[in-house]
Amino acid sequence: xxxxxxxxxxxxxxxxxxxxxxxxxxxxxxxxxxxxxxxxxxxxxxxxxxxxxxxxxxxxxxxxxxxxxxxxxxxxxxxxxxxxxxxxxxxxxxxxxxxxxxxxxxxxxxxxxxxxxxxxxxxxxxxxxxxxxxxxxxxxxxxxxxxxxxxxxxxxxxxxxxxxxxxxxxxxxxxxxxxxxxxxxxxxxxxx
Numbered sequence: 001x002x003x004x005x006x007x008x009x010x011x012x013x014x015x016x017x018x019x020x021x022x023x024x025x026x027x028x029x030x031x032x033x034x035x036x037x038x039x040x041x042x043x044x045x046x047x048x049x050x051x052x053x054x055x056x057x058x059x060x061x062x063x064x065x066x067x068x069x070x071x072x073x074x075x076x077x078x079x080x081x082x083x084x085x086x087x088x089x090x091x092x093x094x095x096x097x098x099x100x101x102x103x104x105x106x107x108x109x110x111x112x113x114x115x116x117x118x119x120x121x122x123x124x125x126x127x128x129x130x131x132x133x134x135x136x137x138x139x140x141x142x143x144x145x146x147x148x149x150x151x152x153x154x155x156x157x158x159x160x161x162x163x164x165x166x167x168x169x170x171x172x173x174x175x176x177x178x179x180x181x182x183x184x185x186x187x188x189x190x191x192x
Contacts, residue, residue, distance in 0.1 A: 007055075010035040014056040019096035019155075023053050023114065027080035031168045054117050059155045060097040061121040065128045067091055081113040082144055088147055099152035157169045 001009070013034040017026045031065070032042040046052045063166050069088035072080035091097040102150055106117040 003045060003171060004101060006035070006041075007035060009038065009050035010042060010045055010052065011055045011059050012123060014052050015060060015100050016096050018053055018056050018103055022103045023050075023111070026053075028052065050111070053104075053107070054114065056100060057117060057121060060100045061124055063090060063095075063097050064088065064101075068128055070133060076132075076134055078133075078135070078139075081129070084129060084132065085143065085147070092147070092151045092154045098147075099155045100184065102151060105184060129153065 014031045017031050032039040067087040068084040071083040108118040146192050
């Protein structure tokens with residue numbers, strides 16, 4: 001295989017690895033092993049772990065854009081939106097595209113380069129849907145809200161983040177107790 005072909009294989013394997021473990025929880029060793037390359041060779045293909053992560057996120061965004069455009073081809077308005085939504089639901093249910101997008105947003109909280117990439121990816125997805133459907137902003141916001149909720153629920157149900165969830169410590173008895181309900185006419189105190 002050429003270096004470009006190997007790079008493409010690494011990116012495809014990295015999508016699933018990062019979707020499951022996130023940016024911090026995924027090792028380049030696991031990506032390299034999955035792609036069938038050595039870790040030193042992986043670093044000849046990509047300068048660092050962040051570069052692999054960003055390439056995987058780029059791959060997912062391009063895949064989502066292509067799926068939406070192909071599904072909505074020749075359609076406009078609500079018909080295009082419904083066709084694109086069906087295509088994206090398949091990606092949510094059968095692929096790691098949106099699970100990785102969720103990990104991209106999570107990693108963006110603590111990394112400036114990833115934050116900038118996440119903003120570009122989000123803008124491209126929104127621009128694609130807006131351009132293809134020609135619908136007003138309120139319809140787009142409702143659509144993206146549905147898709148984000150669906151992808152989040154799907155990831156939680158399918159277990160892509162189950163290892164992360166099961167590694168969290170159990171809540172203490174104090175955290176399990178609900179705050180007493182305020183008496184009629186009183187407001188609940190602000191959280192500290």
